[in-house]
Amino acid sequence: MCNGTRIFTGRGFSTVWQSRNQNLLSDSSRLCVFVVNAVYRMTKINCWRRLGAVTAAALFLSGNPSSSGQGSPGIGIKQHARSVQPGEVVWMEARSPQPLKKLEAAAFKRVFPFYPDNTGLHWEGLIGIDLETSPGSYTVELLGMQDDGTALKLTRTLTVKEKRFVTRHLKVEEKYVTPRPELLERIREESERLRRIFASVTPERLWRGAFVAPVPGSPSSSFGSRSVLNDQPRSAHSGADFHAPTGTPVKAPNAGKVVLAAELYYSGNTVIIDHGFGLYSLFGHLSGFTAKEGEEVPRTKVIGYVGDTGRATGPHLHWAVRLSGTRVDPLSLIAVLAATTTTDKPGAAKPQQANDK
Numbered sequence: 001m002c003n004g005t006r007i008f009t010g011r012g013f014s015t016v017w018q019s020r021n022q023n024l025l026s027d028s029s030r031l032c033v034f035v036v037n038a039v040y041r042m043t044k045i046n047c048w049r050r051l052g053a054v055t056a057a058a059l060f061l062s063g064n065p066s067s068s069g070q071g072s073p074g075i076g077i078k079q080h081a082r083s084v085q086p087g088e089v090v091w092m093e094a095r096s097p098q099p100l101k102k103l104e105a106a107a108f109k110r111v112f113p114f115y116p117d118n119t120g121l122h123w124e125g126l127i128g129i130d131l132e133t134s135p136g137s138y139t140v141e142l143l144g145m146q147d148d149g150t151a152l153k154l155t156r157t158l159t160v161k162e163k164r165f166v167t168r169h170l171k172v173e174e175k176y177v178t179p180r181p182e183l184l185e186r187i188r189e190e191s192e193r194l195r196r197i198f199a200s201v202t203p204e205r206l207w208r209g210a211f212v213a214p215v216p217g218s219p220s221s222s223f224g225s226r227s228v229l230n231d232q233p234r235s236a237h238s239g240a241d242f243h244a245p246t247g248t249p250v251k252a253p254n255a256g257k258v259v260l261a262a263e264l265y266y267s268g269n270t271v272i273i274d275h276g277f278g279l280y281s282l283f284g285h286l287s288g289f290t291a292k293e294g295e296e297v298p299r300t301k302v303i304g305y306v307g308d309t310g311r312a313t314g315p316h317l318h319w320a321v322r323l324s325g326t327r328v329d330p331l332s333l334i335a336v337l338a339a340t341t342t343t344d345k346p347g348a349a350k351p352q353q354a355n356d357k
């Protein structure tokens with residue numbers, strides 16, 4: 001029942017692949033593979049374009065949870081998602097007949113790294129649809145490089161359907177709605193610290209397999225809800241709330257490195273785990289934490305305890321997930337990885353269902 005933290009938009013993904021022969025590349029929404037014998041270079045641009053209209057040839061159709069296709073070099077693509085809507089995670093898989101050195105997706109003006117199996121033939125990646133994404137058709141570009149240095153690009157379309165989030169009215173202490181002026185600098189510094197964390201990308205995947213719920217019990221479906229605090233509208237709720245008694249152990253939902261363990265004004269005692277590749281978990285309102293900054297934690301390691309510190313109306317766990325800066329539903333992350341054929345899923349959890357409040 002908290003409002004979580006403020007909106008932190010990741011802006012650290014300005015580095016994208018660009019081909020010098022970009023004129024050879026098409027924006028076709030069909031599954032097309034373009035092999036361009038060009039030297040790729042890393043350059044700071046934000047050139048990913050959103051297509052206004054797409055053809056029905058796109059294989060990524062809403063309501064079709066898993067699809068596949070073949071391109072001219074024989075690369076097959078599959079995807080899986082609970083739904084293609086704001087706040088959802090889309091898992092994508094590429095199978096190539098020859099090893100690839102690199103593969104990543106560019107979508108929503110962000111970059112989502114893919115990771116290979118040990119053959120370099122099978123790649124997987126997660127794409128986040130931010131909770132405030134407008135419905136419509138968006139281009140997903142899969143950009144890769146073959147072993148011989150040949151660049152390739154596949155262009156697909158992701159059709160995001162509308163999602164309506166509820167509005168919730170909460171009463172909190174007035175100091176969390178209108179902080180005293182002397183607190184504003186602290187709040188600004190904490191906001192900037194979080195922004196920098198979520199904008200950075202560890203170039204290594206630290207998580208393995210499925211994510212598990214950090215506390216027992218069913219979470220509420222408050223992700224994405226529009227909060228009205230003491231009659232004043234606030235930003236969308238960017239986490240999932242798990243109601244649990246104070247002192248309930250909070251376990252790492254997957255492996256990663258603790259990059260923040262501190263008391264923050266709004267989220268109270270807070271722990272952030274960097275799962276690598278731009279994927280982060282934030283846990284807020286803890287009564288206390290055992291995790292230390294810089295510590296590497298395995299899945300299910302206790303990192304802290306449920307509490308009601310910061311802007312909370314009662315004991316609960318606030319779990320927020322950032323994926324390449326997008327704000328996505330943690331339950332979507334749990335569900336999509338548990339349901340896919342990912343090759344490294346030790347102790348995979350069953351998908352969890354959100355419960356409406």
Ligand SMILES: [Zn+2]
Nearest residue numbers: 002004241318
């Ligand atoms: Zn919350």
